[in-house]
Structures are given as structure tokens and as C-alpha cells.
Amino acid sequence: MDPNESGADPKGILAAVLTPMDEDLKPDHEAFAAHCDRLLAAGCHGLSVFGTTGEANSLSVNERLAALEALVKSGVPMKTLLPGTGSCALTDTVRLSHRALDAGAAGVLVLPPFYYKGVSDDGLFRFFAEVVERVGDARLRLYLYHIPQMTGVDLGLPLISRLIEAYPGVVVGTKDSSGDRERIMTLCREFPNFSVFVGTETLLLETLRSGGEGCISATVNVTSRLARRVYDAHTSGKDDEAEALQERLTQLRASIEAHPVIPALKVLMADLTDDREWRNLRPPLSGLDEEQTKHLLSEVPLAELL
Amino acid sequence: MDPNESGADPKGILAAVLTPMDEDLKPDHEAFAAHCDRLLAAGCHGLSVFGTTGEANSLSVNERLAALEALVKSGVPMKTLLPGTGSCALTDTVRLSHRALDAGAAGVLVLPPFYYKGVSDDGLFRFFAEVVERVGDARLRLYLYHIPQMTGVDLGLPLISRLIEAYPGVVVGTKDSSGDRERIMTLCREFPNFSVFVGTETLLLETLRSGGEGCISATVNVTSRLARRVYDAHTSGKDDEAEALQERLTQLRASIEAHPVIPALKVLMADLTDDREWRNLRPPLSGLDEEQTKHLLSEVPLAELL
Numbered sequence: 001m002d003p004n005e006s007g008a009d010p011k012g013i014l015a016a017v018l019t020p021m022d023e024d025l026k027p028d029h030e031a032f033a034a035h036c037d038r039l040l041a042a043g044c045h046g047l048s049v050f051g052t053t054g055e056a057n058s059l060s061v062n063e064r065l066a067a068l069e070a071l072v073k074s075g076v077p078m079k080t081l082l083p084g085t086g087s088c089a090l091t092d093t094v095r096l097s098h099r100a101l102d103a104g105a106a107g108v109l110v111l112p113p114f115y116y117k118g119v120s121d122d123g124l125f126r127f128f129a130e131v132v133e134r135v136g137d138a139r140l141r142l143y144l145y146h147i148p149q150m151t152g153v154d155l156g157l158p159l160i161s162r163l164i165e166a167y168p169g170v171v172v173g174t175k176d177s178s179g180d181r182e183r184i185m186t187l188c189r190e191f192p193n194f195s196v197f198v199g200t201e202t203l204l205l206e207t208l209r210s211g212g213e214g215c216i217s218a219t220v221n222v223t224s225r226l227a228r229r230v231y232d233a234h235t236s237g238k239d240d241e242a243e244a245l246q247e248r249l250t251q252l253r254a255s256i257e258a259h260p261v262i263p264a265l266k267v268l269m270a271d272l273t274d275d276r277e278w279r280n281l282r283p284p285l286s287g288l289d290e291e292q293t294k295h296l297l298s299e300v301p302l303a304e305l306l
Numbered sequence: 307m308d309p310n311e312s313g314a315d316p317k318g319i320l321a322a323v324l325t326p327m328d329e330d331l332k333p334d335h336e337a338f339a340a341h342c343d344r345l346l347a348a349g350c351h352g353l354s355v356f357g358t359t360g361e362a363n364s365l366s367v368n369e370r371l372a373a374l375e376a377l378v379k380s381g382v383p384m385k386t387l388l389p390g391t392g393s394c395a396l397t398d399t400v401r402l403s404h405r406a407l408d409a410g411a412a413g414v415l416v417l418p419p420f421y422y423k424g425v426s427d428d429g430l431f432r433f434f435a436e437v438v439e440r441v442g443d444a445r446l447r448l449y450l451y452h453i454p455q456m457t458g459v460d461l462g463l464p465l466i467s468r469l470i471e472a473y474p475g476v477v478v479g480t481k482d483s484s485g486d487r488e489r490i491m492t493l494c495r496e497f498p499n500f501s502v503f504v505g506t507e508t509l510l511l512e513t514l515r516s517g518g519e520g521c522i523s524a525t526v527n528v529t530s531r532l533a534r535r536v537y538d539a540h541t542s543g544k545d546d547e548a549e550a551l552q553e554r555l556t557q558l559r560a561s562i563e564a565h566p567v568i569p570a571l572k573v574l575m576a577d578l579t580d581d582r583e584w585r586n587l588r589p590p591l592s593g594l595d596e597e598q599t600k601h602l603l604s605e606v607p608l609a610e611l612l
Contacts, residue, residue: 057395090331090588
């Protein structure tokens with residue numbers, strides 16, 4: 001059964017979708033929608049647009065809203081979307097979340113406010129509480145986006161627990177990009193009704209076996225098919241097959257991760273689509289240099305991708 | 307001579323202006339303008355609105371623009387303003403900088419893009435270069451805002467040097483909130499035509515003696531008079547007096563800094579103006595608790611403030 005057929009909460013393989021940019025570094029709406037379609041066709045259950053991989057915080061709120069409208073118009077199924085709506089500013093997160101829900105998104109993935117460091121759990125709780133109250137929409141399904149290597153902000157388990165308790169049925173899950181295996185397994189174990197998505201498909205099978213929902217990953221932009229096969233093998237009880245597929249998935253991820261991931265993925269997409277525009281990145285991100293590009297393309301077999 | 311009389315570049319004592327918020331946590335435009343007037347009357351040469359202290363990154367771009375318009379309308383002299391226009395998104399920084407220059411601001415204080423960590427100097431250079439090119443305004447005077455404890459991004463001296471060389475007369479100065487004495491003195495020494503503002507008035511006199519321009523500081527929201535007296539004593543060659551005043555200024559700063567600074571300053575402003583609204587903070591920042599508040603108010607003599 002495809003989880004998205006049922007209108008259920010997102011689960012399985014979600015790509016943290018890249019945002020293609022034109023020469024002026026504006027999101028290329030057409031290429032963006034085409035990439036979303038491509039990922040769904042390649043087996044993704046869902047699409048987490050406007051996350052770290054999507055360079056969303058390098059876009060203005062208006063640019064994020066315009067790109068979302070373009071997806072709506074293009075016919076990308078909205079129930080597959082789990083858009084990032086995180087921002088340093090409460091009012092921006094509220095505005096983006098409102099619009100995502102109105103468009104029919106399955107939920108929203110929300111960063112903690114990430115400008116100030118060393119803030120208290122009370123301050124973080126109050127931020128998420130204000131988001132929930134101000135959005136004030138029964139359709140709100142909020143996923144906590146934990147990526148401390150970018151935000152410099154810790155979403156500790158006591159805070160998560162407090163949010164789940166305060167907003168049951170609203171604070172329903174997390175994407176955990178910490179890479180902290182112990183933490184992720186603890187989340188799966190201690191919060192059984194909470195949807196745990198791991199941020200790297202390296203831990204996909206282990207997360208699924210521990211009761212997690214799946215992964216939301218950057219590299220899934222190019223590994224969708226294989227990641228989906230791991231998921232399907234697992235859910236149909238083919239443990240050995242799942243294990244073997246996971247091993248290959250982990251190798252592929254490692255070859256990509258040997259380089260700065262977002263630029264590397266854009267190089268691969270440029271080659272896969274034969275469209276150099278894909279290499280564009282908004283500063284502060286920079287493209288791979290010639291040597292890195294060569295090395296990446298020699299290490300990662302394009303035929304295995306997407 | 308008051309530097310602002312001459313229409314010269316900003317120098318001296320600048321407050322990193324607090325943003326008063328109403329019960330709904332919206333900027334209170336009237337109280338904001340009144341505070342700007344109060345700071346200028348108390349001796350500030352200039353006003354750095356929309357920085358870290360001003361909770362600017364907790365405001366949407368539209369909220370920052372609306373608050374700037376309110377200052378324009380209220381008659382706060384625009385040439386005294388050095389507004390923060392930093393953001394993670396290139397397009398936001400460009401939009402805010404455009405508007406600040408059109409309003410007549412003396413310059414703009416620009417953070418490096420602070421979402422991504424571990425980015426290259428090339429990526430950071432390209433960000434600032436794009437800001438300069440896209441703003442495309444001969445009036446642009448760009449000050450680099452270095453506050454690595456919040457941004458997690460280093461503005462190294464080679465990068466600063468490269469920016470000064472690429473954009474002479476445009477990249478003209480810095481606010482350095484690193485608290486790194488050696489770095490600040492090196493900046494003063496090695497970049498003689500570059501305006502160095504230190505982020506804490508603890509180092510005010512030392513910075514001035516090393517050829518720096520002054521300070522842009524959070525605590526100046528309540529220490530303007532005293533900070534100005536240090537500046538005036540220094541510029542009129544009264545070294546002993548300057549030293550004694552600096553000592554008292556350093557003590558005052560230490561008493562405030564013993565607490566989270568922005569909440570502490572808002573407590574002091576609430577007491578000084580007898581307006582509890584001043585205690586409001588946008589999450590993720592939290593107010594001081596009762597005990598902290600009591601301690602702060604017992605340590606800092608209100609009569610010495612502003």
C-alpha cells in the first residue's frame with residue numbers, strides 16, 4: 001500500500017528537495033516542479049521542499065511562497081508535501097505554515113529559531129507554542145526539525161516531550177539530522193506515537209526496524225529508487241534483501257557525502273538532466289571545483305541514480 | 307565637534323537599539339521612536355537599529371521595514387542611523403539595504419548569511435559582493451557585522467581585506483562583537499582607513515586609543531551618557547578622566563552582563579520609563595525571572611543610567 005493513497009500522515013522515503021536556480025539565482029519554478037514529479041515517479045513517498053537542502057533560508061519568504069504557488073499550479077500532489085516553514089522570525093514561520101496548510105500540505109517541518117544561541121528550553125517552547133496558537137488551524141501537523149550543526153540550537157528530549165504533551169495530535173513528528181544514532185533510536189523507543197524521520201538514509205533500515213517512519217534526506221534527491229527498494233523490502237519482511245540494498249545505499253551516500261552535499265547533488269542533477277543550470281547555488285554556498293566535480297562523477301555511477 | 311553635524315561617516319557612541327514590543331509582540335513604533343530620541347538626547351552619536359539587541363532577526367522583513375518607516379515619519383534624524391540589514395537570504399539583505407539608503411541612513415550593518423555553517427570564504431565573499439552589486443547604489447556604506455557567537459560564521463581578516471580591496475569606499479567598516487581584544491586591535495592597526503566599532507563599551511577607550519571609531523553596544527541603551535563622557539574626555543585629551551570614566555563604565559556593563567543582556571536591558575528600560583511593556587521579548591528570548599530581576603535592579607543604580 002502506498003501510504004500517500006490513504007491520506008495518512010507522511011511516511012517512508014521523503015526527499016529533502018533541491019531548489020534549482022536560474023542564472024539570476026531565482027528559483028526556477030518549472031525545473032522545480034519537474035524535479036518534484038521526477039522524485040515521486042522514482043519512488044519517493046513524499047517531498048520535503050524548502051529545507052536545508054532546498055536552500056530555503058537563502059530565499060526570502062516571498063520567494064518561498066511564490067515557489068510553493070508554482071508547485072500548486074503545476075499539479076504536484078499537495079498531500080505529498082512536507083514543506084519547511086522554519087525561520088528565525090515567529091511571524092515568518094506562521095505566515096509560511098498558514099499558506100502550506102491552505103495549499104493542502106501534509107504537515108510542516110519547523111526549525112527552531114536559529115539566530116540566538118544559548119536560549120532556554122522555555123524560550124524555545126514558547127516559540128513553538130506561539131506558532132501553534134497563531135497558526136490556529138486544526139489541520140496543523142508540526143514536525144520538529146533538528147539539525148544542530150546548522151541551527152546551533154538543541155531540541156532536547158525533555159523539550160520535545162513537553163511539546164508533544166502540550167499539543168497532542170499537532171506536534172506529531174520530527175526530522176532528526178543530528179546523525180546521532182543513539183538519540184534517534186531513543187526517540188523511536190520513547191515516543192511511540194511520534195513520527196521519527198532520520199535525516200540520512202544511512203540509518204534508514206535501522207530507523208524503520210526501531211519503529212521510525214522513514215527518512216527525509218538530501219541524497220534521496222538522487223537515490224530515491226534504491227531508498228524506496230529498501231523501504232519496500234523491509235515492509236514486506238524481506239530482511240536479507242533489505243539489508244543488502246541498505247548496504248549499497250549506504251555506499252552511495254558515502255560517495256556523495258565525501259563532498260559538500262548540496263553542491264555535489266546539484267552537480268549530479270546537472271549531469272542527470274543535462275542542464276548546467278542545476279549547478280547554480282545561492283551564496284554562501286559555493287559549487288564544487290573542477291577536481292571535486294571530476295572525482296564525484298567518477299565515484300558515483302549515474303545509472304544507479306534517481 | 308559632533309560628528310553627526312558634519313554629515314560624516316558614523317563615529318563615536320552608537321547604541322544597538324532595543325526594540326520595544328507590544329503585548330502581541332509587535333514592535334511598538336511610538337515607543338521605538340521615543341527611545342531613539344532618548345538615546346540621541348543622552349549623547350549617542352548614532353543609532354544602530356535592527357541588530358542582535360533589537361531582536362531584528364526575530365522580525366519579518368516587512369516588520370523591519372514598517373518599523374523603519376515609523377522612524378522616518380517620527381523625525382528621528384536618518385543620518386544618525388546605521389541599521390542592521392543582515393539576513394540569511396541575499397534578497398532580504400538587498401531589499402532592506404535599498405530601503406535604508408533611500409531613507410537616508412548613514413550606512414548599513416550586514417551580518418554574514420548565518421544559516422549554513424562551515425561555508426567557504428569564497429561563498430561569503432560572493433554573498434557580500436552580490437549585496438553590493440544588487441544594491442547598486444553609490445550611497446552604499448557597508449559595515450561588516452562580526453558576531454560569531456550568534457552567527458557561527460567567521461569573518462576572517464583575509465576575507466575582510468579582500469572585500470575592502472574589491473569595494474573601496476563601499477565596504478568601509480565593521481562592528482566586531484567577538485569580544486576578541488587581539489582581533490579588534492589588529493583590525494584597528496592593519497586596516498587604518500576602515501572604521502572599527504567594538505561591540506562592547508568595555509573596550510571603548512582602548513579601541514579609540516588604537517584608532518578605532520567607537521562602539522556599537524547593547525548596553526549603551528542605558529549607558530549612553532557615561533559612554534559619551536568617555537568619548538569626549540578621550541577626544542579632548544583628558545586621559546586620566548577618560549580612564550576613570552571608562553572604569554565606571556566597565557563596572558556598569560559587568561553588572562548588566564551578569565544576566566542575559568537583552569532581557570536585562572528590557573527590565574532596566576521598563577523601570578526607567580515606568581512602562582512594563584518594555585519587558586516583552588519575542589521568543590526564543592525569555593524574560594528574567596523574579597530573582598534575577600531583583601538582583602539586577604539591586605546591582606545597577608538607575609540614577610546613573612541613560
